[in-house]
Amino acid sequence: MNNALRRLGIKRGDILVLAALLIVSAALGIFLATNRTEPQYVSVKADGKEIARLPLSKDCVYRINDGNTIEIRDGSVRMSEADCPDKICVKTGRISRSGQSIVCAPHRVTVTITGNSEKKPYDVITN
Numbered sequence: 001m002n003n004a005l006r007r008l009g010i011k012r013g014d015i016l017v018l019a020a021l022l023i024v025s026a027a028l029g030i031f032l033a034t035n036r037t038e039p040q041y042v043s044v045k046a047d048g049k050e051i052a053r054l055p056l057s058k059d060c061v062y063r064i065n066d067g068n069t070i071e072i073r074d075g076s077v078r079m080s081e082a083d084c085p086d087k088i089c090v091k092t093g094r095i096s097r098s099g100q101s102i103v104c105a106p107h108r109v110t111v112t113i114t115g116n117s118e119k120k121p122y123d124v125i126t127n
Helices: 002-008 012-034
Strands: 041-046 049-055 060-064 068-073 076-082 101-104 109-114
Touching (some): 041 068
Antiparallel strands (some): 060 068, 101 109
């Protein structure tokens, strides 16, 4: 097998580098999977300003300005109504994981699921 790898131009150092990259990527994947914040709140922003922070655990219907309505039910949120022409925000469907968003560009509205409001999760790159 050693001769076959040499014919392909693969050296022992190449295999060691590949193994190290696989180990590092597996460790990073495990770290990211275990350090996710539990979804707890729905942050509603209009024109870049937060206008509401609603608990994801309490079912409700919330009207945003005059054009959009969100519905929180069973630990997920969806844009139930919108009077924008394409209704992409309504077609997005339900979201339920921390970090997911629904965007209504014509009305400049974003609905984002966030974790605990007191503890901000660290960015992996900046810490």
